[in-house]
Amino acid sequence: MAAIVLFIGILITVIGVHEEPLHPSKDFSDRTREEVEHRFAHWFATNWIAPWRAHNFSAVFLTRASIMMGLAMFMTFFEYYFARVQNIENFVQVTAIFAPLLGSLIINIGAHFASLISVRVLY
Numbered sequence: 001m002a003a004i005v006l007f008i009g010i011l012i013t014v015i016g017v018h019e020e021p022l023h024p025s026k027d028f029s030d031r032t033r034e035e036v037e038h039r040f041a042h043w044f045a046t047n048w049i050a051p052w053r054a055h056n057f058s059a060v061f062l063t064r065a066s067i068m069m070g071l072a073m074f075m076t077f078f079e080y081y082f083a084r085v086q087n088i089e090n091f092v093q094v095t096a097i098f099a100p101l102l103g104s105l106i107i108n109i110g111a112h113f114a115s116l117i118s119v120r121v122l123y
Contacts, residue, residue: 075099 082091
């Protein structure tokens, strides 16, 4: 069934998407080194530096990065614990079962206490 859905999606993409060939406004070989460096510097500043100046982007990026790093360390700790301390042979499966449950419990407890703290600060 999944193969049929995948095949239908491929057909829709092949039939429905028409690519336009690239028509550069200027030949790349005619550009000077300074012009290429200037265009790259402008592109880099616009796409990589400017978003960091927005508070919302910085907050979301750092929050997501912190969560991903925390999950990676959390899962590594549980895999080590189940493999070395509990001597479980199939520690990856056990980690896949218990780590999300315990992680969600810890996150919910932390969110509960964070909401209590913020209420106390407001009053």
